Amino acid sequence: MISVESWMNEAVIRLQERFGSRLLFVGLQGSYRRGEAREDSDIDILTILDTLDVTTLTAYREVLRSLPEGEKACGFTCGREELLTWPPFDLFQFAQDTDAWYGDLASLIPPIMRLDTVAGARMAVSNLHHYTAYLYVSGDEATRADELKGAYKGFFFAMQVVQYLRSGLYAQTKKELLSALSGDEAELLRYSMNPICYEEQKTQNPDSLFQLMLAWTGNVMRELAQKSVSQG
Numbered sequence: 001m002i003s004v005e006s007w008m009n010e011a012v013i014r015l016q017e018r019f020g021s022r023l024l025f026v027g028l029q030g031s032y033r034r035g036e037a038r039e040d041s042d043i044d045i046l047t048i049l050d051t052l053d054v055t056t057l058t059a060y061r062e063v064l065r066s067l068p069e070g071e072k073a074c075g076f077t078c079g080r081e082e083l084l085t086w087p088p089f090d091l092f093q094f095a096q097d098t099d100a101w102y103g104d105l106a107s108l109i110p111p112i113m114r115l116d117t118v119a120g121a122r123m124a125v126s127n128l129h130h131y132t133a134y135l136y137v138s139g140d141e142a143t144r145a146d147e148l149k150g151a152y153k154g155f156f157f158a159m160q161v162v163q164y165l166r167s168g169l170y171a172q173t174k175k176e177l178l179s180a181l182s183g184d185e186a187e188l189l190r191y192s193m194n195p196i197c198y199e200e201q202k203t204q205n206p207d208s209l210f211q212l213m214l215a216w217t218g219n220v221m222r223e224l225a226q227k228s229v230s231q232g
Contacts, residue, residue, distance in 0.1 A: 027045070
């Protein structure tokens, strides 16, 4: 598996060589940032340039593919003006989950208010609720529990923000977040973290995986709606 420190250092050097002053920011997100990467994990590199078009993206892709295991490089790429006008509700977690390797992200994003963070959490949780219900009704009964794994992966990211809104502390890793949870929320995260546990529960009672997610999302949607009213 790659050394992400060496990889990111080399990425910054090559991006500076290709783009010069056009390069505004390079950061790392995802499982490599959290220290949770596996051999097959993507490398979530975040790059902000002055402007973005197809020609720029072609050059950017060439730089990434020139790096060791560059085919694993993915992530967020944006132009400066577009990022400044990005919906703030989508940026709290974006900023929290980024380690800077070049430049200053805070100067490139709009101000983020607490209500923006609540709005982002509401959207994430409601999307999980919709997907779970849709999959149960419309999915193939033989495979829908396998497809639900995507919602359990998404639970971690939604729960990070929900827990922050409750406690003021943002858990950077799954283990850190798990230590702060109990009951059904801890169970949801354990299924997200441990594929073996998920498979065992899927074999024993697949419907329980849907019920657990539906109950949590429903309860938290109501909780966040109250936060939105009380802080509006």
